[in-house]
Amino acid sequence: MAKGKKRRGCLIVVAVIFVLAIFGAIGGGGKSKTSGDKKAEPVAAEEKESATKEKDEEKAKKEEEAEAKAKKDAKAKKKADEEAKKKAEEEAAASAVSVSQKNAVDKAKSYLSFSAFSHDELVGQLEFEKFSHEDAVYGADNCGADWMEQAVKKAKSYLDTSAFSYTGLIEQLEFSKFTHDEAVHGADNCGADWMEQAAKKAQSYLSFSSFSHESLVDQLMFEGFTPEEAEYGTSSVGL
16 A cells, blocks of 8 residues: 555656656747747848838839939920921021012022122122112022132132232222121132232233332332332332
8 A cells, every 4th residue: 555655656756747847848949939039030120121122222213214214305305396496487487588589599699609799799789680678688698608708709709810919909808898807818818929919910010001110119019018029029020
């Protein structure tokens, strides 16, 4: 009987130890799981933050691209509108041109095809053709002439028929109604050798009159040649 009680007591102790061991295992497992959860929480938060950042960056990039496209489209539209406006203005101006104005332009171009003119000289020529002053001015303004270029051509045409000093050629171009700047440009770019021009001028004087050395020098200087050019011209004809 005592032996049975002793055995039963041992079994109870074993059972208690077993139960405690189970609770200890459960408690230890729960503690381990809680620690794992705590370690996993920062990782999950970082991943979420990274995903949010990427999403925000992608959104910002799309917004930037959309803004750039909108600016490009606006710029293209503005350019197209300006071109359309310019074209409309040109068409309106063209439709507003009268027949007489068109004829004045055509006539001005025909004159410029065989001779050089200043702006005002061309206006005068058109008026001589019985165009009104307004139509003549319109013709000269819209014939496409480069008046600087016309001055050079006119200067060369003068030199083909007569000899001129530099200043004498400028005065002749101004007489043909070129502006002073146009006349100077023509004389500067006509390719003349002013020494040679002095010699030609001296020879032309001697072809119809007699001169002494000094009087011919004076005459050439009166024509605008420099003293050096006048001396060269006079000496070239043997005086």
